[in-house]
Amino acid sequence: MNQNEISIFPLGEDNRTYAKYFIGKSYLKMLSTEQVVVANVTFEPGCRNNWHIHHAQNGGGQILLVTAGKGFYQEYGKLPRELHPGDVINIPAGVKHWHGAAPNSWFAHLAIEVPGTVCSTEWCEPVNEKEYNNLVQED
Amino acid sequence: MNQNEISIFPLGEDNRTYAKYFIGKSYLKMLSTEQVVVANVTFEPGCRNNWHIHHAQNGGGQILLVTAGKGFYQEYGKLPRELHPGDVINIPAGVKHWHGAAPNSWFAHLAIEVPGTVCSTEWCEPVNEKEYNNLVQED
Numbered sequence: 247m248n249q250n251e252i253s254i255f256p257l258g259e260d261n262r263t264y265a266k267y268f269i270g271k272s273y274l275k276m277l278s279t280e281q282v283v284v285a286n287v288t289f290e291p292g293c294r295n296n297w298h299i300h301h302a303q304n305g306g307g308q309i310l311l312v313t314a315g316k317g318f319y320q321e322y323g324k325l326p327r328e329l330h331p332g333d334v335i336n337i338p339a340g341v342k343h344w345h346g347a348a349p350n351s352w353f354a355h356l357a358i359e360v361p362g363t364v365c366s367t368e369w370c371e372p373v374n375e376k377e378y379n380n381l382v383q384e385d
Numbered sequence: 386m387n388q389n390e391i392s393i394f395p396l397g398e399d400n401r402t403y404a405k406y407f408i409g410k411s412y413l414k415m416l417s418t419e420q421v422v423v424a425n426v427t428f429e430p431g432c433r434n435n436w437h438i439h440h441a442q443n444g445g446g447q448i449l450l451v452t453a454g455k456g457f458y459q460e461y462g463k464l465p466r467e468l469h470p471g472d473v474i475n476i477p478a479g480v481k482h483w484h485g486a487a488p489n490s491w492f493a494h495l496a497i498e499v500p501g502t503v504c505s506t507e508w509c510e511p512v513n514e515k516e517y518n519n520l521v522q523e524d
Contacts (some may be wrong), residue, residue, distance in 0.1 A: 254452060254470040277473045278448050281499040282421060285472070309417050311495065313393060313452075331393040334416045334423070356450065361500055367415040 251316040253354035255286040267296045267369045270347075283359035289317065293353075294314060294346020294378065297322065297370040299339075304360030306339035310355045317353035318381060319345045320373075329353070339365075344373050349382040390466045392453040392493035393426040409486075410517045422498040428456065431490075433485025433517065436461065436509040438478075444501030445478035451495045456492035457520060458484045459512075465520060468492070478504075483512050488521040 255343075258275025261268065270293030278284040300307045309317065312333040319335050320326040322342035329335070329345075337343055339362065347353035397414025400407065409432030417423040439446045449458065451472040458474050459465040461481035468474070468484075476482060478501065486492035498504075 254407060255450070276452065278475055281444075281446055281448055281475055281477070282497055284448060284450070284497065305420070305500075307420055309420055309423060311394070311416065311423070332395060336417060336420055338420070356421065356495075358421055358497060361444075 252288055252352050253286060255313060257288055257382065261287070264295070264330070267298065268346075269294055269296075269372055269375075273281075277356070282361060285357045285359075286313070286354065287357050288354040289347035289352065291347055291351055292349050294318070294373055295344050296372045297342055297344050299342045299368040299370070300337065301366045301368060302316060302339040302362035302363075303364035305360055306365045307360045307362070308337045309358040309360060310335040310337065310345060311358070312353075312355045315353035316348040316351040316377055317355070318348060319343065329355075342370065346373075349379055359370070391427055391491050392425060394493070394495065396427055397425060402424070402465075403434070406437065407485075408433055408435075408514075416495070421500060424496045424498075425452070425493065427493040427494050428454075428486035428491065429494075430486050430490055431488050433457070433508060433512055434483050435511045436481055436483050438475065438481045438507045438509070440503075440505045441478040441501035441509060442464060442503035444499055445504045446480070446499045446501070447476045447498060448475065448497040449474040449484065450497070451492075451494045454492035455487040455490040455493070456485055458482065468494075481509065485512075488518055491524055 261274035399414040400411040
């Protein structure tokens with residue numbers, strides 16, 4: 247697959263800023279840096295981010311809008327949710343979660359940064375590799 | 386074209402709430418009604434909204450993320466901008482504008498409502514029909 251044809255939104259550059267919090271390679275393109283921050287995030291097959299929490303005093307969190315491929319979203323203590331184009335995820339501040347591609351598929355989503363006060367992201371441990379690799383068998 | 390295949394996001398229902406401010410038929414699907422309001426708006430060929438202004442005391446306005454087809458965005462006193470999938474438009478509060486499909490193409494965009502205080506929308510006159518119909522000849 248041509249990497250530039252994964253999503254209708256631009257692939258952007260290697261996501262170096264957050265690479266240390268990801269397993270595998272991802273790409274980041276900022277689509278809006280004013281009003282509300284919106285990014286296009288693209289994950290190679292097998293790429294996922296570590297468990298993380300968006301903290302905020304008020305507001306905060308993220309909204310994901312899936313634009314291509316197949317991926318997963320999981321909140322801590324819950325089953326992973328399989329994601330396909332058109333799916334929308336509201337991630338409230340304070341909820342520990344991860345998201346990323348399926349082991350055998352590219353994946354892309356828009357990420358809307360929900361405005362808030364005193365916002366920060368706490369990065370935690372990687373997703374358990376055995377549990378992640380088992381996701382491919384659930385097709 | 387199958388209407389359900391215009392965009393990767395759901396078509397939704399006839400956009401009856403705002404129909405009086407549109408020329409032609411549009412469809413509206415709310416994708417997020419918490420954190421930040423996000424909608425998928427789909428325009429039949431020839432459909433466009435009237436000139437309008439998003440007012441706000443602080444913040445406000447809209448961000449459009451084009452997902453399908455061909456359309457136009459125009460700010461009052463400026464030339465229309467042709468839109469294609471992947472294009473992003475930041476519409477600040479206070480700017481008079483319209484958006485919609487090309488005369489001969491379906492069109493769909495996500496609309497992110499930028500949070501603000503004392504937000505309202507002022508609907509104005511329809512886009513001049515002759516000027517709109519001339520857009521098709523600019524291909």
